[in-house]
Amino acid sequence: MTVSFHLCQPGGGASCGACCGLYNFRDHSRLAVAEQLSMQTERLRRVPWEASAWHEAARELLAARRAEPMFSAVRVCPLLGFVDNERKQVGCLAHPLVTGGTDLRDCGVYRSSVCETFTCPSFGWLTDAQARLVQVACADWYLYGLVITDVEFVRGCLRLLEWELAGPARPEVLMEQPEALAAVRRMFALKETAPRRGTNATVFGRFNRDADGEPVPRTVDYVKLGVRASPEDDVVLCLGYAPKDATELMGARELVRSHVKAVARALAA
Numbered sequence: 680m681t682v683s684f685h686l687c688q689p690g691g692g693a694s695c696g697a698c699c700g701l702y703n704f705r706d707h708s709r710l711a712v713a714e715q716l717s718m719q720t721e722r723l724r725r726v727p728w729e730a731s732a733w734h735e736a737a738r739e740l741l742a743a744r745r746a747e748p749m750f751s752a753v754r755v756c757p758l759l760g761f762v763d764n765e766r767k768q769v770g771c772l773a774h775p776l777v778t779g780g781t782d783l784r785d786c787g788v789y790r791s792s793v794c795e796t797f798t799c800p801s802f803g804w805l806t807d808a809q810a811r812l813v814q815v816a817c818a819d820w821y822l823y824g825l826v827i828t829d830v831e832f833v834r835g836c837l838r839l840l841e842w843e844l845a846g847p848a849r850p851e852v853l854m855e856q857p858e859a860l861a862a863v864r865r866m867f868a869l870k871e872t873a874p875r876r877g878t879n880a881t882v883f884g885r886f887n888r889d890a891d892g893e894p895v896p897r898t899v900d901y902v903k904l905g906v907r908a909s910p911e912d913d914v915v916l917c918l919g920y921a922p923k924d925a926t927e928l929m930g931a932r933e934l935v936r937s938h939v940k941a942v943a944r945a946l947a948a
């Protein structure tokens with residue numbers, strides 16, 4: 680499985696900046712992230728396209744950062760911003776396609792050659808059809824990056840749908856049917872909308888932050904909660920739920936189940 684198109688800027692409203700640190704804060708809500716990007720975009724818009732000026736602006740922006748990164752391994756680049764006037768596309772403000780020719784990416788947190796060649800694991804782990812489904816269902820600068828980078832979440836949702844359908848859940852078919860696609864969007868959008876995920880600030884999707892600031896995978900403590908594993912639990916974890924008791928876990932499972940069933944119903948209509 681390898682995605683044959685570029686996942687970072689696939690078009691149609693989808694764009695991603697996750698590996699540039701877009702979500703790497705405890706508060707990575709849409710509002711907080713949009714404010715950060717707007718601030719960086721405004722600041723860099725006034726800087727001449729010269730390396731010394733961009734180095735200086737990058738230093739300033741790093742010093743003014745609203746919070747420390749959640750995971751130290753993922754650097755947060757101050758050169759990320761909105762690359763369109765409508766502020767609907769996140770991307771690298773230092774990229775030659777944005778500056779009109781000058782490559783200023785060496786002024787960010789990685790070397791330009793790293794930025795140019797890096798591909799995240801989703802390029803290798805998602806199929807073309809799965810990635811297209813995410814692109815079309817999440818045509819949105821904030822949601823797309825949250826979903827396209829969480830392979831377990833995408834696969835987990837589609838696996839649950841296959842169980843519900845007792846047959847294949849083909850992305851091509853989901854994309855052809857507007858009602859089904861809208862239901863898929865609501866299912867993927869749980870990444871943003873799922874309620875009552877608590878304020879456990881050390882959780883990001885499937886991961887906990889350890890004492891050194893490194894991500895460590897989480898599991899459900901079934902013994903402590905006194906429940907058995909269920910097929911929804913992978914998705915429940917990807918949504919960032921850290922249930923403290925069986926009731927919370929059951930509620931999260933039901934939320935996932937109801938969204939999967941809604942997709943199945945829309946497909947059958």
Ligand code: SF4
Pocket residue numbers: 686687688695696697698699797798799800801824827828
């Ligand atoms: S996280 Fe993946 S899809 Fe997103 S910008 Fe980075 S390489 Fe591209």
Ligand code: SF4
Pocket residue numbers: 698699756757758759760770771772773774783784785786787788789794
């Ligand atoms: S300079 Fe590199 S790390 Fe920074 S925003 Fe651009 S692509 Fe991302």
